[in-house]
Amino acid sequence: MTDAPAPGPIFGYTAGRSLEAMDRAGVTKAMLSCPVPFGDDPAAVRTEARLFCREANEFGAKLVADHKGRFGLLAALPMIDVDAALREIEYAFDTLGADGVGLGTSYGRRWLGDDGFDPVFTELNRRGAVVYSHPHDGPCCHNLLPNTGPQVVEYNTDTSRAIWNLINDGTDPSTGLPVSPGDVATTTSSKATRYSNITFIWSHGGGSLLGLVGRFLGRGARPESLARTPATNSRLHHLKRFYYDTAGTTNPIQMEGLKSLVGISQIVFGSDFPFGPITNTVEGLRNGGLSAAELQAIEHDNPLRALWRKA
16 A cells, blocks of 8 residues: 555564564463554644554454464454445454454544444454553653653553543442433443453553542442452453453552453553563562462463453
8 A cells, every 4th residue: 555654663673583582481372453543633634544453453363373373363453434334354363364443542632432433343242352451651741750751651541541532421429329411310321231242451550440449439449349259240350341451550559450350361461562661560570479370370371361361
């Protein structure tokens, strides 16, 4: 496609570099994803987004085919163009054999629970798809603090915004009562409930989620509530059914917090390669106070269950 954008490889990425890094870290199979947010005004690059996603997905599918058993594909979608995203879902799954999709946490000022994305998530829900999400800093939040890169605070915050946007059911977490816009008290089915057939996977252990649990759950964060099986389709129910990867999250504070909130069964290995060595994540997990059984779950059993269900 001669009119497609042609950016250079991120951090000099090549399949050879990826395989070398995987072998060094003892990784048998990795998911390829390219969740591009398309800038502060994605609507201005609708055509470029559509072409980029098709090119990226065909490139990923070729790597999967050329290196049998080493890669899976999480397809990119031009989310700002719903009709194009629906066409890309069909092509990625039915022609390329994608294992799921890889999305940004937001596009412009719209997070994943935005009503405008409903047709896309309805189709992904129908297919029982895996949706992996990676953050960035949205147009609201560039360079808010001096000497502070977006990965320090904003990436994590964007992830927690996306999670809240999906689990928000219109009730006040502190009271359990409907939020009242004007004189009308209403509750809604959360998007996470509506799309209960989607397997969501969040980067970086859910970003700022652990620091916001009390605000997201209110009374549901009390010890007695956390000890019980959560009510079906409650916020806690969805937090416990989502998966969370270990990229940048292998320190014992976050790992213990995630284990306490969602259980070891919902944590999957993720490294953020090529932004950092895969061995950093491996070593972090090894030094994070996890048992051999917990490491086996994070590094093998949970990803196999979450990502390769069709295998």
